[in-house]
Amino acid sequence: MGTDFSQPQRQSIVGIWVMFFYALQQYGRALWPIILIWAFKFDEINKVYLVVGMLLVFASIGVVSYLKYLNFTFFLDAENEEFIITEGVFNKTKTAIQLRKIQQVNINQSFIQKLIGVYELDVDTAGSNKKEGAIKAISHELALELKSRLLENDKLQRVVGTAETTLEETEQKLFEAAHPFIKISFLSLLKVGITSNYGKSIALLVIFFSTIYENFQNFGDESNIYKEKVGSYIDKNLVLQTILTSILLLFGVVLVVNVTRIVFKFYDYKITRQKGSMLLSFGLLNTKSTIIKPEKVQITTVTRNYFQKKMGILELKIKQATGGEKEERKSIIEIPGCSETERDSILRLLFHQIPERGQMLQPNYRKLIFSVVLSIGLPLLGFLGIGYWLEPIIFEYSYVVPFYVVVIGLIQYFKFKNNRLFIHKNFIIKQSGAWDVSNDIIEPSKIQAITTSQLFWHKKLNIGSIILHTAGGNIEFQLANYSIVKQQVNLWLYEIETSDSNWM
Amino acid sequence: MENFTNETIDTSQLPKFEEVSFTALQPKYLLVVLIGLLRIIALLVLVPIIVSIFKPEFFSGRVWLILGIVIPVFSIFLIVLSIIAFKKKGFAFREHDVLFRYGVIATNTIVIPYNRVQHVALHEGLISRYFGLAKIEIFTAGGSSSDIEIPGIEKEQAENIKQLLMGKIQKQL
Numbered sequence: 001m002g003t004d005f006s007q008p009q010r011q012s013i014v015g016i017w018v019m020f021f022y023a024l025q026q027y028g029r030a031l032w033p034i035i036l037i038w039a040f041k042f043d044e045i046n047k048v049y050l051v052v053g054m055l056l057v058f059a060s061i062g063v064v065s066y067l068k069y070l071n072f073t074f075f076l077d078a079e080n081e082e083f084i085i086t087e088g089v090f091n092k093t094k095t096a097i098q099l100r101k102i103q104q105v106n107i108n109q110s111f112i113q114k115l116i117g118v119y120e121l122d123v124d125t126a127g128s129n130k131k132e133g134a135i136k137a138i139s140h141e142l143a144l145e146l147k148s149r150l151l152e153n154d155k156l157q158r159v160v161g162t163a164e165t166t167l168e169e170t171e172q173k174l175f176e177a178a179h180p181f182i183k184i185s186f187l188s189l190l191k192v193g194i195t196s197n198y199g200k201s202i203a204l205l206v207i208f209f210s211t212i213y214e215n216f217q218n219f220g221d222e223s224n225i226y227k228e229k230v231g232s233y234i235d236k237n238l239v240l241q242t243i244l245t246s247i248l249l250l251f252g253v254v255l256v257v258n259v260t261r262i263v264f265k266f267y268d269y270k271i272t273r274q275k276g277s278m279l280l281s282f283g284l285l286n287t288k289s290t291i292i293k294p295e296k297v298q299i300t301t302v303t304r305n306y307f308q309k310k311m312g313i314l315e316l317k318i319k320q321a322t323g324g325e326k327e328e329r330k331s332i333i334e335i336p337g338c339s340e341t342e343r344d345s346i347l348r349l350l351f352h353q354i355p356e357r358g359q360m361l362q363p364n365y366r367k368l369i370f371s372v373v374l375s376i377g378l379p380l381l382g383f384l385g386i387g388y389w390l391e392p393i394i395f396e397y398s399y400v401v402p403f404y405v406v407v408i409g410l411i412q413y414f415k416f417k418n419n420r421l422f423i424h425k426n427f428i429i430k431q432s433g434a435w436d437v438s439n440d441i442i443e444p445s446k447i448q449a450i451t452t453s454q455l456f457w458h459k460k461l462n463i464g465s466i467i468l469h470t471a472g473g474n475i476e477f478q479l480a481n482y483s484i485v486k487q488q489v490n491l492w493l494y495e496i497e498t499s500d501s502n503w504m
Numbered sequence: 505m506e507n508f509t510n511e512t513i514d515t516s517q518l519p520k521f522e523e524v525s526f527t528a529l530q531p532k533y534l535l536v537v538l539i540g541l542l543r544i545i546a547l548l549v550l551v552p553i554i555v556s557i558f559k560p561e562f563f564s565g566r567v568w569l570i571l572g573i574v575i576p577v578f579s580i581f582l583i584v585l586s587i588i589a590f591k592k593k594g595f596a597f598r599e600h601d602v603l604f605r606y607g608v609i610a611t612n613t614i615v616i617p618y619n620r621v622q623h624v625a626l627h628e629g630l631i632s633r634y635f636g637l638a639k640i641e642i643f644t645a646g647g648s649s650s651d652i653e654i655p656g657i658e659k660e661q662a663e664n665i666k667q668l669l670m671g672k673i674q675k676q677l
Contacts, residue, residue, distance in 0.1 A: 451650070
């Protein structure tokens, strides 16, 4: 704790460059149409004016950046336990963040910041959608120190806690020492890239082939004679070969795109333990780092498909409590390409034990029938209806029908087969998905509200649905044994209402 | 530590949320709902009439016939639906949680324990205020799908309920 944060201080001096580039980026984005027009009319413009104008623009941005740098200060107010940021050249803004409200402190690095060699520090608080405080340019050591100072308050609270928690803490420290960190290797990322996002790839393939087929049809319609003539020239094998190679090529392209995307996003994924929290950092160009506090985690999802199972990898998604719905997507933290042992150690850190699967609930077979009617019956009816009354031409595409029925039928069947709810004393696990099978894990204490729902004709059958609302999203399970569901709801309510467990 | 016990919970002995008797909404509230519907139906009737004044050639006898059948059927359907919806709505305040039941085809029951309530609000619509009714809104951290809105409560009672809930939340803190 060498640095004194109690006096207002500025960012790193090189931070001027960061602000300069950010401002440049901003103007560039706002003015790109004008710049484009200039670029096209380059020859007509007086070069002297252009150079002078450019210099003026750069100079003014530079001056503004410098003024911004001068006016941006931050300090820790020890007395009021606040972190205070003052900024603005003409319109001054003073942001005071109470230390105890700080949820997360992230240290990120964008591409520009990486070039200049500084880091960005974001302060996240509970109960607001946007990032409240951000320091755009700060050296790494200073950022780490400030981060630990900002989160120090948390530690204080814990020390004040009962003897039990300190015992837990020492236990955790031992645990931390035993397992220093998890690193996701480049190989694992490659595996993830190869085995994920099949849905997208297949959709791309379907679009590709439907366009090819359509073009082929048009071509055939226009010149039958030509086709006959050409038919003798072109070997049928050749056509088949080109089609096959194009399929392979497309698959290749999809795979490469997928792999690069994942490598760029998650390169050098490191997980470190710190005071019972998880510290993540990842990214090739934009390095992101974030903290996960176990008590703020709401839903943990473990996803894997058949290939990933064979390769021994899986994907973890962690949803934390969110202030608003807009933020929901942002606060999902993905950990791709974990091995099973890594998954277990992460889960142990989050839940202090490995989640167990308790009593199993299955949906009634009516769920399968319902989803088949909805996904196969209705579209078929629509198809027949359109063909019969409106456009008989679409019957020419009838060969798609059996294909569609088989594929969608299989998907629905596996979805139904994998759909399970496991209820254990300390955990609720919902399993779902056709190809990518995911397990959503929540603790009963994270439940905010419970909705039960029953259609009136299901009363006699004793089946019904349940939605568990948490601060990180809902867990829904349909058409289960309703008396078990009701009994569980009563038990969960009892547990929530008799303990003041902290859900956040 | 001496007071610490950890006996097995007999789940069949727990208070059952499904056996709670629900309080129906104020009968006056049905009037509020129907007046709201009347506005929609009036709009449905007025729009064709206004259009026919400005563009009489737009409507043939057949169109009038179809409109003459569709609008009343649709209106009756809406009215019946909202009467059923009104009848199915009910609420209950237990010692530790609040329950709200709703739904026409499906019967939904949402339960929010008091120690998960974030804040409580009272809302008076224009028509509701005329009838002296108010709506209680109970918010949790679970997003909009897990909030409860209980309409059609006497203003005074609503205030009392709000005070009760506030008291419960304060006690939790």
